[in-house]
Amino acid sequence: MNLSRMGIFTRSTGSRKPNESMRSIVTTFVGVFFGFLVGVSFPTLSLTKFSLSSDVLTTIDFKYTEYTKSSLSSPTPLQHLLGNNSSVNATSKKIWVPSNPRGAERLPPGIVRAETDLYLRRLWGKPNEDLTSTPKYLVTFTVGYNQRKNIDAAVKKFSGNFTILLFHYDGRTTEWDEFDWSKEAIHVSVRRQTKWWYAKRFLHPDIVAPYDYIFIWDEDLGVEHFNAEKYIKLVRKHGLEISQPGLEPRKGLTWQMTKRRGDREVHKETEEKPGRCNHPHVPPCAAFVEIMAPVFSRDAWRCVWHMIQNDLVHGWGLDFALRKCVEPAHEKIGVIDAQWIVHQSVPSLGSQGESENGKAPWKGVKERCKKEWSLFQTRFSRAEKAYFKSLNNTSH
Known part of the structure; x- marks a missing residue:
């Protein structure tokens, strides 16, 4: 069984x-x-449009726009969103445009925006309706709050054609709202830095590209006899790429070139003490302005910005090298006598130093200035020699 x-x-x-x-x-x-x-x-599922809801924003629409491909077939929207590189790369050409700015070679030229601006924009509305005006000039002051009255008087000499930018070395920014113009100005606050430190980091030529002229001024300038619009007219009239207002001395001058002359609109050369100038067309007898109140054209500033050294923050020696950025320098660098200022010589930078080895803070700052002048001259001289040496080696 x-x-x-x-x-x-x-x-x-x-x-x-x-x-x-x-x-x-x-x-x-x-x-x-x-x-x-x-x-x-x-129907085919489309992921080209979807919406997200939140408590803050009722609905945010995200739209994915497919770009035209040169191949016969193209990946689906899902492959685009998920980044399916195997299929995308297999069916499309890679973008590589050497003429684009460095780092942007993989982008189509039509989307590249190499330059920007300092114009303030709204957080609402249409972008093309943001700007009711586009200032043509930029003026920067490196300031401490103690000099607010002097800066207020200076800013009022600049019309609505100017963007106002304040670099704050003392960290005090909100107090400046006592002035109506301050609410429309741009404020950058980093403690204990000089205007050339700020300029190197915040005034890149591609950022200030919309401005025809850039004023980079100290905070201790008397402007009773200065009008910015008239100054610009004279700069254009005389073809100056780098300039400054004439100085009316109260406590003496460092250089004769920057002293105001009462019998003319502009001067471009002077006579100095014996031995100071080895040629009448070189600084400090010509092609020279000081660093307290320089004004640069857009093109000149592009060159000067590249010449500013990251670690040499006082700018001493820079004024002797500005001539390298324009040609012919003795014709395109000058002093505007008809619009003049007073250098009040307020020792604000000295108070930002620190006492070392029993020395007063200002003494350490002054010693650093002198060292930087020597370092800059040495660097520039060596760079020029190295360049010309490389040319000779190439020619042989």
Whole structure:
């Protein structure tokens, strides 16, 4: 009995295996076919547009715009969103534009914006309606709050054609809102730095590109006899790329070149003490302005910015090298006598120093200034020699 049952069990198991395998194959085929029919029966799922809701913003729409491809086939929107590089790269050409700015070679030229500006924009409305005016000039002052009255008087000499930018070395910014113009000005606050430190980091030529002229001024300038619009007219009239207002001395002058002359609009050369000038067309007898109140054209500033050294923050020696940025320098660098200022010589930078080895803070600052002048001259001289040496090696 047991053997017959076992025999029956054995036979029945063997007879069902082929039938079950065939049934599984048929079931799988029917499932795949049914899935295909369901898929083609519904509209294609589009991920090109979807919305997110939050408590803060009711609805934010994200739209993905497909760009035209040169190949015959293109990846689906899902592949674009998921970044399926294998299919995208296989069906499209890579972008490489050497003429784009460095680092942007992979971008299509039409999207590249190499320059920007300092114009203030709204957080609402249409972008093309943000700006009711676009100032043509930029003036910067490096300031401490103690000089606020002097800066207020200076800013009022600059019309609405100027963007006002204040660099704060004492960290005090909100207090300046006592002046109405301050609310429209740009404020950059970094403690204990000089205007050349700020200029190197915040006035890149591609940032200030919209401005025809850039004023980079100290905070201790008397401007009673100065009008910015008239100054610009004279700069244009005389073709100056680098300039400054004439100085009316109260406590003496460092250089004769920057002294105001009452009998003319502009001067471009002077006579100095014997031995100071080895040629009448070189500083300090010509092609020279001081660093307290320089004014640069857009093109001149692009060159000067590259010449400013990151670690030499006082700018001493820079005024003797400005002539390298324009040609001919003795014709394109000058002093505007008809619009003049007074250097009040407020020792604000000295108070930002620290006492070392028993020395007063201002003494350490002055020593640093002198060291920087020597370092800058040495660097420039070595750079020029290395360049001309490389030219000679190439020619042989």
